[in-house]
Amino acid sequence: MNTRWNDLISFFKMRKARNLEIEGVSVFICQWMKGHGCALPPFGILVGPDHNQDLIRHEFGHILQYKSRGFFRFYFQVGIPSLLNLFLLGLEKWISGKNQIIPLHSELTVEKEANALSFSYFNKIEK
Numbered sequence: 001m002n003t004r005w006n007d008l009i010s011f012f013k014m015r016k017a018r019n020l021e022i023e024g025v026s027v028f029i030c031q032w033m034k035g036h037g038c039a040l041p042p043f044g045i046l047v048g049p050d051h052n053q054d055l056i057r058h059e060f061g062h063i064l065q066y067k068s069r070g071f072f073r074f075y076f077q078v079g080i081p082s083l084l085n086l087f088l089l090g091l092e093k094w095i096s097g098k099n100q101i102i103p104l105h106s107e108l109t110v111e112k113e114a115n116a117l118s119f120s121y122f123n124k125i126e127k
C-alpha cells in the first residue's frame, strides 16, 4: 500500500491485521469501533477489535451490494441512509436512554439485504 493510505490508516488509528481479509477485501481493525463494523468500499471493511466472523461476513454483504450497485448508488442507497439511521438511533438513545440501536438498525431493508447476499454467497462456496 502506498504512503497516503498508511497515513490515513494511522490517522484513524486502524491497523490492517496481517492476513485478515475476506474474499480479497481488506479488513482493518479499528480500536474505537467496539462491537461494530463498517464497509467502506473500495477501501475495505473496518471492524472493532472484538469482531467475529458473522460481523465480517455481514460487512462483506455490503461489499456485494457495492459490486452490484456501483459507487454512487451504493453510497446514496445504502451507505448514507444506514449511517443516518445509526445517527438517529444514537440520538434517540441519548434522549430516551433506550438502547435499541442494533435490533432496529438490523431491520433496515439494506441491512437485511446485506445479510441475505452474504448468506447465499458463502453457502455457494461452502457447498
Ligand SMILES: [Zn+2]
Residues within 6 Å of the ligand: 058, 059, 062, 111, 114
Ligand atoms: Zn450493515
